[in-house]
Amino acid sequence: MKVAIIKYNAGNVCSIYNAINRLGIEPIITDNSEQILTADKIIFPGVGEASSAMQYLKQHNLDSVIKDLKQPLLGICLGMQLLCRFSEENNTPCLGIFNQDIKKFTSSNKIPQIGWNSIDTLSSELFKGINNNEYVYFVHSYYAEISENTIAATDYGIKYSSALQKGNFYATQFHPEKSGFIGxxxxxxFINL
Amino acid sequence: MLTKRIIPCLDVKDGKTVKGINFKEIKDVGDPVELGKLYAEFGADELVFLDITATHEKRKTLSTLVERIAKNINIPFTVGGGISSIDDVSILLQSGADKISINSAAVRNPQLITNLANRFGSQCVVLAIDTKFDNNDWYVYLNGGRIKTDIKAYDWAKEATEKGAGEILLTSMNHDGTKQGFAIDITKKISTNVNVPVIASGGAGTMEHFYDVFTDGNADAALAASIFHYKEIGIPQLKEFLKQRNISIRI
Structure with missing residues (x-):
């Protein structure tokens, strides 16, 4: 099993590397197109800001590499948001895998949302063996609305998509690598897909 | 619904936990990694490691420790203690820390908060405030509580969040170590008026104290050290207690 973690300028990849490592797999961290294209599973992590992340991906041709992937990819946090069409964060056009936009929370709740919140309406093999209303760890100020791609939903003032899936593209707004046993x-x- | 967080704090010196610890299940009671793992298994929502080493060698020792923690723990953790530059933070985040907490250095140079937030994102910048009530108000103290400033804690919290702090860790020196409960008034004042999460710290002695700081104090998270280390309160027991009283909590 060859697992590639896409390396770019958004956040550190230590946690996700360690999480996969604990499953007995040694992932590679790379921005090399060839290595990404030949991996069995790809992780697209991300903590940071959308426009600078997109700029970096384009400069390194990683935007088209990601769009062309046929094998399972898991976007995490900013990684999920970049897979959408557009982000309100600095009005950034994104990759457009998911045909929906990323909006900023406007509720009276504190922003960013930091902490453990529950996921429900789970509907994907990504959540095999996981019950509705289990808790996972979130850190974010922007969100994806509920859509036909929603495979998990969470409530933070409004109900939003805490995970999306379209074909081989999977994505979670929360951090599975920081979500204890459930994560x-x-x-x-994902690795077993 | 977002849950309230329970956060054990571990004081680390030269790579070992300092306070005497009562856990008999683990072999090396001084090993912060083992303790952290145990807390994570017990249901801690997050961990804070506070480095109190005072030597120049500390950065190396600390980053090695952070790497070990990151390899073994699957919940978020924050590292604090003597952090004063972008380089300090960069090393700790690269080693696997999720957040860092800054204290005295941010008071001396508030621009540090903005620089760190721009570089690494607000979500990993926790502003720690040590505060004490005297002369009818809450004032900020530096260097582990040894130096008083004329800055009011509430003003500093407002300013720091405007500068980019993503979370506030508020410790009341009047309450710390007393086991008489958290500082409800200042916690509430700050938590209600800033738009970032506030972690209350100092004074936890009973399970009711946690209930009070989450309800009356409006805290988003509560941190404690000795009551967990000495097993006076178990984390699962505390969480069950809070859940039964309708506090949103992760079991």
Whole structure:
């Protein structure tokens, strides 16, 4: 099993590397197109800001590499948002895998949302063996609305998509690598797809 | 619904936890990694490691420790203690820390908060405030509580969040170590008026104290050290207690 973690300028990849490593797999961290294209599973992590991340991806031709992937990819946090069409964060056009936009929370709740919140209406093999209303760890100020791609939903003032899927593209707004046992199970499910 | 967080704090010196610890299940009671793992298994929502080493060698020791923690722990963790530059933070984040907490250095140079937030994102910048009530108000103290400033804690919290702090860790020196409960008034004042999460710290002695700081104090998270280390309160027991009282909590 060859797992590639896409390396770019958004956040550190330590946690996701360690999480996969705990499953007994040694992932590679790379921005090399060839290595990404030949991996069995691809992780697209991300903590940071949308426009500078998109700029970096384009400069390194990683935008088209990602769009062309046929094997399972898991976007995490900013990684998920970049897979959408457009982000309100600095009005950034994104990759457009998911035909929907990323909006900023406007509720009276604190922003960013930081902490453990529950996921429900789970509907994907990504959540095999996981019950509705389990808790996972979130850190974000922007969100994806509920859509036909929604495979998990969460409530933070409004109900939004905490995970999306379209074909081979999977994505979670939360951090499975920081979500204890439940998170490990989700990563394991992805690796076993 | 977003849950309230329970956060054990571990004081680390030269790579070992300092306070005497009562956990008999683990072999090396001084090993912060083992303790952290145990807390994570017990249901801690997050961990804070506070480095109190005072030597120049500390950065190396600390980053090695952070790497070990990151390899073994699957919940978020924050590292604090003597952090004063972008380089300090960069090393810790690269080693696997999720957040860093800054204290005295941010008071001396508030621009540091903005620089760190721009570089690494607000979500990993926790502003720690040590505060004490005297002369009818809450004032900020530096260097582990040894130096008083004329800055009011509430003003500093407002300014720091405007500068980019993503979270506030508020410790009341009047309450710390007393086990008489958290500082409800200042916690509430700050938590209600800033738009970032506030972690209350100092004074936890009973499970009711946590209930009070989450309800009356409006805290988003509560941090404690000795009551967990000495097993006076178990984390699962505390979480069950809070859940039964309708506090949103992760079990």
């Amino acid at each position: 490990s199970k989700i990563i394991e499910n």
